[in-house]
Amino acid sequence: xxxxxxxxxxxxxxxxxxxxxxxxxxxxxxxxxxxxxxxxxxxxxxxxxxxxxxxxxxxxxxxxxxxxxxxxxxxxxxxxxxxxxxxxxxxxxxxxxxxxxxxxxxxxxxxxxxxxxxxxxxxxxxxxxxxxxxxxxxxxxxxxxxxxxxxxxxxxxxxxxxxxxxxxxxxxxxxxxxxxxxxxxxxxxxxxxxxxxxxxxxxxxxxxxxxxxxxxxxxxxxxxxxxxxxxxxxxxxxxxxxxxxxxxxxxxxxxxxxxxxxxxxxxxxxxxxxxxxxxxxxxxxxxxxxxxxxxxxxxxxxxxxxxxxxxxxxxxxxxxxxxxxxxxxxxxxxxxxxxxxxxxxxxxxxxxxxxxxxxxxxxxxxxxxxxxxxxxxxxxxxxxxxxxx
Numbered sequence: 001x002x003x004x005x006x007x008x009x010x011x012x013x014x015x016x017x018x019x020x021x022x023x024x025x026x027x028x029x030x031x032x033x034x035x036x037x038x039x040x041x042x043x044x045x046x047x048x049x050x051x052x053x054x055x056x057x058x059x060x061x062x063x064x065x066x067x068x069x070x071x072x073x074x075x076x077x078x079x080x081x082x083x084x085x086x087x088x089x090x091x092x093x094x095x096x097x098x099x100x101x102x103x104x105x106x107x108x109x110x111x112x113x114x115x116x117x118x119x120x121x122x123x124x125x126x127x128x129x130x131x132x133x134x135x136x137x138x139x140x141x142x143x144x145x146x147x148x149x150x151x152x153x154x155x156x157x158x159x160x161x162x163x164x165x166x167x168x169x170x171x172x173x174x175x176x177x178x179x180x181x182x183x184x185x186x187x188x189x190x191x192x193x194x195x196x197x198x199x200x201x202x203x204x205x206x207x208x209x210x211x212x213x214x215x216x217x218x219x220x221x222x223x224x225x226x227x228x229x230x231x232x233x234x235x236x237x238x239x240x241x242x243x244x245x246x247x248x249x250x251x252x253x254x255x256x257x258x259x260x261x262x263x264x265x266x267x268x269x270x271x272x273x274x275x276x277x278x279x280x281x282x283x284x285x286x287x288x289x290x291x292x293x294x295x296x297x298x299x300x301x302x303x304x305x306x307x308x309x310x311x312x313x314x315x316x317x318x319x320x321x322x323x324x325x326x327x328x329x330x331x332x333x334x335x336x337x338x339x340x341x342x343x344x345x346x347x348x349x350x351x352x353x354x355x356x357x358x359x360x361x362x363x364x365x366x367x368x369x370x371x372x373x374x375x376x377x378x379x380x381x382x383x384x385x386x387x388x389x
Contacts, residue, residue, distance in 0.1 A: 021219040023255060026051060027262045029222045032231035036221060036303050037246050039239030042232045043127050045264055047119055048112040056109045063230045064308040064329050067106060075327050076105040083128035096121055130232060140326035146314055152180060152205055154309045155332050159207055162228045171220055172212035174341055179206055191365045206335040214340040217244055217301065221338065233331065235304040242299040243343060298347050301338040306331040
């Protein structure tokens with residue numbers, strides 16, 4: 001803090017501005033942040049925290065459902081009916097009538113946010129709807145005659161448009177870039193990884209946002225979940241957070257600390273940085289493991305979301321009624337990196353630099369490719385130099 005009478009520092013001004021942007025943060029926002037920063041799953045939640053229909057509609061729009069569009073609301077009803085049928089057939093659940101069909105499916109999100117007898121049932125149904133919808137979107141993407149390039153263009157246009165809207169709204173984004181991983185880089189990455197399956201590559205499409213100050217990161221992440229990234233489709237176990245200790249961020253804000261008392265249980269997950277005061281579960285250990293080729297001081301917020309994208313235009317061109325059962329939304333795995341300017345600068349110095357990263361990665365690939373050849377050459381040399389051979 002500045003000495004009494006002296007003007008506030010740039011860091012203090014930035015922190016004050018960030019705190020002001022957090023004043024409207026809800027408990028639901030905190031739950032979403034924890035999903036992003038710690039890599040948990042909404043399927044482990046026992047409630048939602050949406051306060052009114054405006055928040056429900058915002059959540060639906062981020063998931064590419066438009067509440068004013070009759071077809072989208074019918075799709076929600078269809079997903080609910082399928083979810084209830086699944087629960088009855090497979091588990092013998094007796095879902096209350098108001099949850100199973102009486103209240104509009106859109107209102108289930110509010111029922112799941114209220115501490116009533118019906119809350120748990122609403123959560124159960126919504127969890128199954130979430131899975132069924134995701135499976136349908138994945139199946140639709142597999143069946144549609146659409147190229148990766150066309151799908152990536154849809155994602156790029158969507159992300160660029162929304163990030164520019166966020167920037168125009170006053171959020172201090174000082175750098176925004178995106179890239180598709182070239183084929184040679186994909187091959188090198190798979191040769192270097194323990195898992196060599198292409199299905200496990202999540203960064204074919206990557207977006208990177210840099211904020212002016214570290215204190216801007218949390219407000220930026222909240223805004224992204226309001227406009228672009230559905231927290232319910234952040235891939236569990238794929239989050240890396242070396243910058244914002246979640247609990248410390250709450251403790252440093254009087255407002256966040258006050259509302260955080262309502263947070264649900266952590267389900268065994270902890271922050272990646274300086275918050276290891278309890279033993280890590282195996283899943284948590286995997287979640288906090290950094291890229292093995294990154295430098296020792298490399299710091300980043302990195303997560304993967306299966307981003308929903310509407311493909312109505314592609315479906316209408318085909319004129320095949322068979323696609324109707326899957327809905328108009330597909331999912332595209334998309335990597336996001338969020339960092340502040342100072343940390344980004346540190347990430348490009350010394351052993352943390354991208355050049356050093358590539359050197360370590362290439363060395364690993366060469367070692368794997370030459371493993372048998374080097375062993376064979378060594379044995380042959382030993383045999384030729386052994387007089388008793």
